[in-house]
Each structure stands twice: as C-alpha cells, then as structure tokens.
Amino acid sequence: MSSRTVLTPKTEPVGADGYTLRERSWKREADKHVQALNVMLAERGAPIRFGYPAPVAVPFDGPGPDEAYAGALPLDDELADVLALSTALLQAARTGTEDVADERTLLLKRAALTDRLALATPHDTTAQSRAIREAHILMTFDVVHHTGRGEFAADSIEADGAGGPRAYVRQEYAAWHVPIPPGEGI
Known part of the structure; x- marks a missing residue:
C-alpha cells in the first residue's frame, strides 16, 4: 500500500488561476446557476444581469x-x-x-x-x-x-x-x- 497524503483545504494545491480543484468545481457550479439566472431574467425582460461572483453592496457607515x-x-x-x-x-x-x-x-x-x-x-x-x-x-x-x-x-x-x-x-x-x-x- 502506498502512502498518500490527505488533501485538506490547507494542503490542497492551487492552480495557475488561483483556485484549488475543489474551488474550481464550486465556481463551475456557480457559473451554471448565474447563467441560468441570467437566461430567466432575459426571458422576463429584466434589464439587469449577474456575474460571478455577484456584486455585493458594501454596507454604508453613515455618520459617525x-x-x-x-x-x-x-x-x-x-x-x-x-x-x-x-x-x-x-x-x-x-x-x-x-x-x-x-x-x-x-x-x-x-x-x-x-x-x-x-x-x-x-x-x-x-x-x-x-x-x-x-x-x-x-x-x-x-x-x-x-x-x-x-x-x-x-x-x-x-x-x-x-x-x-x-x-x-x-x-x-x-x-x-x-x-x-x-x-x-x-
């Protein structure tokens, strides 16, 4: 039996794109969902489209x-x-x-x-x-x-x-x- 190193989030190698294999698969799934959402929005005539990662509004600080x-x-x-x-x-x-x-x-x-x-x-x-x-x-x-x-x-x-x-x-x-x-x- 060969000894294999267990990959953990800390030891998993990062590719040239900056993602680990696990993160790359999550991104592919997220891209599919974003694409399906954009198709639905286009069918309904909505003027907005989403990208991945979705933009998030930064909470305003208001006056101190x-x-x-x-x-x-x-x-x-x-x-x-x-x-x-x-x-x-x-x-x-x-x-x-x-x-x-x-x-x-x-x-x-x-x-x-x-x-x-x-x-x-x-x-x-x-x-x-x-x-x-x-x-x-x-x-x-x-x-x-x-x-x-x-x-x-x-x-x-x-x-x-x-x-x-x-x-x-x-x-x-x-x-x-x-x-x-x-x-x-x-």
Missing part, C-alpha cells in the same frame, strides 16, 4: 456617532424624553388622535438612545442586540410609512448589511436635527 449625536441630550435626559413621548403617544392612542410623525419621533429617539447605550458598553451583547432590534423597528416603520429622511432608504441594500441598521439610525438622527424646508414635511 460623534457627528450623528452632536447636540443630543445627555443619556438620562434622552431617556426621560423617550418616556414622556411614550406617555403622550399612549394618551393620543386612547383618544384616537395619534400622529405618524410623533410615533416616528419616538421610534427614532428610542433607537438612537439604545444605539448610544450600546456604544457606551461595547462588550455588552444584550445592549448591542437591543440597539439592532430598535433599529429594525425604526427601519420597518420607515418602509411602511415612507418617512425616512436620509440618503439611504431603510429598505436599500446598503442598510441591510452588518452595521447597516445602526448606521441607518445615525443617518436618520442626524437628518432629524436638520430642519426640513417649508413645504417638505412628513
């Missing part, structure tokens, strides 16, 4: 926390403001006079508050997941009500990647500080 939260209330005052807005919205809901703009303001301030708390405690995984959850709530609201103000929409591919939801909150918070010109409101 210092820029986005410049002039924001201190955390304890912001928390008190969020609680006051929550109470006011609850009262408005009971009387049937709730306003979309007030609800968005609450969601934006709540998402910004949890983002700022997560920034203050970077190793607290609970704070990080709460910030992402609140960001998704704001993003969902903005998609449903078309209320986003920033450069990237809540349902854009840029806001979908890692860091995107919290960057979206910062983008929206920074835009919220900028006064809206007369005649252009929510």
